[in-house]
Amino acid sequence: MRFFSDNAAPVCDEVLAAIAAANRVDTAYDGDAISQRLDGVFSDLFETRVAALWISSGTAANALALAALVQPYQAVICHADAHIQNDECGAPEFYTGGAKLMLVGGQGAKIDRDGVTACLESVRADVHQMQPAAISITNATEYGCVYTPAEVAALGDLARERGLGLHMDGARFANAVATLGCRPADLTWRAGVDVLSFGFVKNGGLSAEALIFFRPELADATRYRRKRAGHLLSKGRYSAAQLLAMLDNDLWLRNARAANDAASRIAAAAPDRLIEPVEANEIFLRLTAGEAASLRAQGFDFYDWGPGAARLVTSWNQPEAEVAALAAALATL
Amino acid sequence: MRFFSDNAAPVCDEVLAAIAAANRVDTAYDGDAISQRLDGVFSDLFETRVAALWISSGTAANALALAALVQPYQAVICHADAHIQNDECGAPEFYTGGAKLMLVGGQGAKIDRDGVTACLESVRADVHQMQPAAISITNATEYGCVYTPAEVAALGDLARERGLGLHMDGARFANAVATLGCRPADLTWRAGVDVLSFGFVKNGGLSAEALIFFRPELADATRYRRKRAGHLLSKGRYSAAQLLAMLDNDLWLRNARAANDAASRIAAAAPDRLIEPVEANEIFLRLTAGEAASLRAQGFDFYDWGPGAARLVTSWNQPEAEVAALAAALATL
């Protein structure tokens, strides 16, 4: 019973079917008919004109987004627990040509206006210091928490006041939207987001994320950077097909809701153990080493999160029986 | 009738089947059971111990290979028509941190000992000039020609004498091996190749190339660079499965032979038009604008190659009827 990572989950049947359906001769790279539909489909979803690029990993999506927003001698403000800081082996630094991440704290891996403002004010406006040029937030966060549209907008307002770009790492954007029940537009460009890394792979996709530019002109340079990074796949139509399948009939939302629901049920079984509120599909629990061992002996797989804590992640296809079993096991620890 | 690019061809059924067969819960990134088999399977194929990494594009494979062989202040010697020089939007420069490509001429996009030696001797051994540290060749070349094992070995010997690394861009390595009928080992490490970008996507794959290190220790840094470039896919098992499917029962060779045979039959219909000998699956023809228009009017799609010339590429699944039709059309121009 796998609660280790949503990356370990299989791929949706709909996605595999779309790949199979795309399996015919077509133009290479992104000149094919399927890739050409992306701008339109995502513009509809977001209720504004966007540029949408497929990209094969969230790390690449994030790094390309940041490279579009900052110069090599500038900085990105993000949470100290951000994926871009801790889990991408320096992809932001690589793609930006050496920009710096400036770290801010905050509960649940969320940053807020006060934290960002303090960071901004700690930087002297001279050439000896790298000047912040963007803010990056993760929604849902690395601790399974969710920024509301109002919380994003507070940062978006600050970004506008200070001339900063705003990037959202949406590896679990679907989970955030599913929880909030909001319009995708309200959580992004209407709240000031310039670029969104819109994740699908953790949510039932195979190898395609979407990089969404709400200022479409920013995508022009990114198309070169994507090629230069080896991310312009020659058979990109199979990536585009995955994205269309995920958007079709709101599959992305249904999958995210399923994962969120599973997490909620598990959380409800162990409310006193929660380190963070469960607002998406990740559960951070206080768990002694003995308790962790006991759960593992019962067949549950998960990630240790330092001493006395564990991370459990539910997937879009988490079997109901596994969820129930885990809830029961937690309740009887 | 599509002779534009082998990138436009569909994906083999065996590859799609392997993806479907991999569709279950497994470890993320490259810790899964399928990815773990790659070193062994490719070591068997090459009759020596190799490190084998999946990677989603040939551009990324090439750039990672070069980054493993040269420092930012060093240079790579390659042909002026090399893909790494002309068609990767500076991926080698990006991944190496700014190394320079030093260009050498040669018929059929092939370089030889004399050309490389002349290049080496044009460089002063002082800190004002970037010092060559690697040679990169493409086999089959960008002009559809093939280096024999002896030709590679001549460059391999030179590389060893001068302390240079030797990289082979094998986007169409399968086509070269199919033509030569040699052992893969003879065309690579036994001839001095250190790193091979082993292409599968043009040959029926979907999104997985193999990066083969014949000096396995070179792969250690590359694993970090791959992650840092956003190329460590979270669901890497689907990439690994593609590679295993291609190796299974020599599918890679059968596909390449099919494409090569189609090219040979077309070439035989227009021997006087050939700009280069047809040794793989690419045909470069002299063709007036009028002739090109005539062919297109008959439904053949292909790439103009400057004034008076055209490039036609056959694919692993090129229908026999299309091949016959094109041969006939060329014969009657």
Added chain:
Amino acid sequence: MRFFSDNAAPVCDEVLAAIAAANRVDTAYDGDAISQRLDGVFSDLFETRVAALWISSGTAANALALAALVQPYQAVICHADAHIQNDECGAPEFYTGGAKLMLVGGQGAKIDRDGVTACLESVRADVHQMQPAAISITNATEYGCVYTPAEVAALGDLARERGLGLHMDGARFANAVATLGCRPADLTWRAGVDVLSFGFVKNGGLSAEALIFFRPELADATRYRRKRAGHLLSKGRYSAAQLLAMLDNDLWLRNARAANDAASRIAAAAPDRLIEPVEANEIFLRLTAGEAASLRAQGFDFYDWGPGAARLVTSWNQPEAEVAALAAALATL
């Protein structure tokens, strides 16, 4: 009366005289007779064979040192207040190709074995995280404190155990040696330092720092990197001459002692105000806005260091009268 920065001080007469004495035809770059003497002279000073390169700024010296010790996908552990983190506009990131600085706390801008060990242990040994490959310390520190040879050796031992390089930013190395009265060797390579940025410009020089490699083979790549960065000056002999002048008759030590003595006398006048012990030529004082204004009204120039604090720096040529005046003014605040 200038206590703003030792960078504002003039150049020693001996240094200007050496520049004038070098003013004749000689070989360009670093092939001249004066530059050729540097390895020998610094090897004598450090009692071991070193490679010594002139370089025109401390920022460049630090960045080249770090580039010699870490790969682009690795990290440097340093203090959160380190100059390389806060005052070099990302030079380390630029020269290393995007390595990350990992920040550790510690009183007086000093780090210790415990802090570095905790940082090391926070990093998972997988490709998702940048792996530390070097430690960088500043001696004297950004807060005017000094690491003793034993303190450096504790870090040097740790570096050896963990396979890390050890860099010392010695922008005020002279001040540290002057305070400690130790042999330069004891504070550097005998304590495990691999590369030292040995500063002279703050200490009476004009435009030459020395980059000292205690593992001379590390300098080979650096010579290329120095050229590539535009730091191989064509008239390097005037840089080399500055360094020789500073070493001659221990001018570097005499100048540093003078600056340190001035700082000590000022500190002694306001012992209760000291934020850090004064161990070099910098004084960090608690000072209200009113007190600061009062001092400025009396003609003293210095740097505000956040609310309620100030930084004062003494120079090699600080006039005795200015020191006495400042001491008196502080005593009567």
Added chain:
Amino acid sequence: MRFFSDNAAPVCDEVLAAIAAANRVDTAYDGDAISQRLDGVFSDLFETRVAALWISSGTAANALALAALVQPYQAVICHADAHIQNDECGAPEFYTGGAKLMLVGGQGAKIDRDGVTACLESVRADVHQMQPAAISITNATEYGCVYTPAEVAALGDLARERGLGLHMDGARFANAVATLGCRPADLTWRAGVDVLSFGFVKNGGLSAEALIFFRPELADATRYRRKRAGHLLSKGRYSAAQLLAMLDNDLWLRNARAANDAASRIAAAAPDRLIEPVEANEIFLRLTAGEAASLRAQGFDFYDWGPGAARLVTSWNQPEAEVAALAAALATL
């Protein structure tokens, strides 16, 4: 008798005197009174508002200029013999983050509209190829030839038509102006030049070149890049003082005329040997190995320029007797 390089020449007395005169307490970096005068003085010289930055080498000046004009995924068109291509160890690639130099031929290391146009037209306007974004020319060229204002303007017009930046490497700009007798403005911004690396070190300076932005807003990012490269010297006032001394009373022009005159007299003694017309202070001669040996036996030092050729460079202070001796020796070979 030294004809090896103008880099080997000594420093002008006026420059040394200016350094000595600057030797007092002042603000660090470029906040001092002398540095603050540069914009004004160079704006006067060029008859337009410019931003002028001191920088300690021509390599750094060139690389910073190019980084201001091109993105990492773009290209610079230059001559195959350009200094930026052959003698800067990849500084342009380093500073730009991996841009490519695209090489054009042309007599005397000069490029022209036809050559640049052909290069531009060889590039497909797609993301697979790096798109040219700037032209860089050297004046006087690496072969001692001079572009006239009209020749520069022809390239400047092309640059404007195509949306390219235009950089001039003026390591020997003074020599070009001295030869042409034109206004500096006519050879630069009036002819379309955006950024000029204005060399002084070969012409009697010590360690300061000027980087001149005719579009001053381009300098803003460059100030960060200069710091990040370790080229913002803490005692920059001594660099600024050198530049002011060189401009004072047209010292730069007088020095250049002296060097040019020496070269002309030598050239006049061996008109049949000239490989290129002598339009500045460099002389490229046909010279057999025996003749070269004979000259060296007579005490003349110079650079071999491949088999059968030699490069001789005259300096601002080349003694009249040496010039006469060399002219006589050449005449009697």
